Amino acid sequence: MPSRRHVLLAGGGLLAGLAWPRLPLAGSPAEIRMQGKADGSHVWFDPIGLHVEPGQIIRWINLDPGNSHTATAYHPKNADHPLRIPDGAEPWNSDYLLPNETFSVMLTVEGVYDFFCIPHEHAGMVGRIVVGRPGSPPKESAHQTIPDIALQAFPSIDEIMQRGAVRRT
Amino acid sequence: MIFRFAVAAIGIAALTISALAADQVEKAPPSGAYKKVSELVKLPDFLPGLGQLYVDPKTLPAGPFLAYDHDGKLVSTVYMLPIEDLTNKDKRFDDLAAPGGKVDHVDVYFNAGHPGVEKPHAHVVLWHVPKAAETRVAGQ
Numbered sequence: 001m002p003s004r005r006h007v008l009l010a011g012g013g014l015l016a017g018l019a020w021p022r023l024p025l026a027g028s029p030a031e032i033r034m035q036g037k038a039d040g041s042h043v044w045f046d047p048i049g050l051h052v053e054p055g056q057i058i059r060w061i062n063l064d065p066g067n068s069h070t071a072t073a074y075h076p077k078n079a080d081h082p083l084r085i086p087d088g089a090e091p092w093n094s095d096y097l098l099p100n101e102t103f104s105v106m107l108t109v110e111g112v113y114d115f116f117c118i119p120h121e122h123a124g125m126v127g128r129i130v131v132g133r134p135g136s137p138p139k140e141s142a143h144q145t146i147p148d149i150a151l152q153a154f155p156s157i158d159e160i161m162q163r164g165a166v167r168r169t
Numbered sequence: 170m171i172f173r174f175a176v177a178a179i180g181i182a183a184l185t186i187s188a189l190a191a192d193q194v195e196k197a198p199p200s201g202a203y204k205k206v207s208e209l210v211k212l213p214d215f216l217p218g219l220g221q222l223y224v225d226p227k228t229l230p231a232g233p234f235l236a237y238d239h240d241g242k243l244v245s246t247v248y249m250l251p252i253e254d255l256t257n258k259d260k261r262f263d264d265l266a267a268p269g270g271k272v273d274h275v276d277v278y279f280n281a282g283h284p285g286v287e288k289p290h291a292h293v294v295l296w297h298v299p300k301a302a303e304t305r306v307a308g309q
Contacts, residue, residue: 038218038308040280040292065308066217067283068210096211096284122288123281 029059029104032071032127034097034117035169036064043067043120045127049155049166052107054132059104060094068096069125070118071103074138074146079118082146084138086111086131093118107131112157114138116150124149130160194268197241199223206234210284217308219294220244230286231262235269236294238305243269245306248293249286252279269297 030052036043043064052058060071074084075091085091086109094103096118107113110132117125124147134157155166192201206222207214215221220236234247246269254260276294280286296303 036281039278040218040283041278043281066213066219068212098211099213119282119284119287125281 029057032058032060034060034062034064034069034071036067036069038066040067043069043117043123043125044169045071045117045125046169047165047167048126048153049128049130049160049163051130051160051164054108054110055106056131057104057106058129059102060097061102062097062099065099067119068098069120070094070096071105071115071127072118074114074116081116082139084112084114086113086135089113111135112138114154121150122147124153126150126153128154128157128160130157134161192268194235195243195270197221197223197235197237197243199235199243199268201225202227203235206285212284215239215306218306219247220306222247224285228266230288230290231265233266233268236306240305242305244296244298244302245269246272246295246297248295249280249290250293251286251288251290253288255291267295269295271297273297273299 030050032050033046034043035046050058062069071092071094072078073091073093074081076083077091078093089107089109089111092105097103107129108131111130112134113129113131115127115129137157155168159166192199192203194200198205202225203223204226205214206212206224209224209226220238223235223237224232230249230251232248234249235243236245236247238244246267248262248265250262254262272295274296276292276296278292280290280292282289298305
């Protein structure tokens, strides 16, 4: 039985409890699964790229029985990581999710959101969500401290927009 | 006569002290400085394929990690060696403790990371049980 950890409103700046009744809930949450091979040699988000409309709830669930994972926005508030979510959007950090635990956010600001798993960023466990229209892509800079394996793992915005969901397992 | 008795007594006392000083690791929880990994970092208490892990935090990240089955019996000793250290000519892992006794076979494989040892690393698993008994720590 999954346990729900949090629901945040990322980007709207309002408490989720206040905003909840007014939000357009388009069916069930969009789900991103945290997965891994049994021996821990490979870990990933599935899908790794996702397109949603503003106001959609995103739910991460840890389906890896042998590991803990996080869903953490690229933002200076999260261990001084570079900003890779839209200006004005609130960052999130699920903290460690044990197997079958879940974490949810509601994304209201349009744009591109990149996120990572804290213990697995160096293994390339990252993901990208496009909310509404993508606008400007995340800024790349030589000063960013993202591991190459993570930078190379992000699906392109075009691929996400064309396919809706990008899976790489 | 008295001298021989005294020597024997000292020998017995030394053996006793030595035995007391050595960590008990055959059954969980091990004695000494070992702590349960799931109480040090947020990880499942029982990891499929490894079991229930204990480690002396001072030895992180290499370990040894002591792995136990559901009955609390030691099944393996695990070392976790970061890949970046293994490819660093100036980095060595010397004199790692090996308290688990007889080794039946060894597995070495890549691990992408987990809380406690976040960077990609190699698991070096010294199995103290036969291959067929690895199922004692398989997923439920």
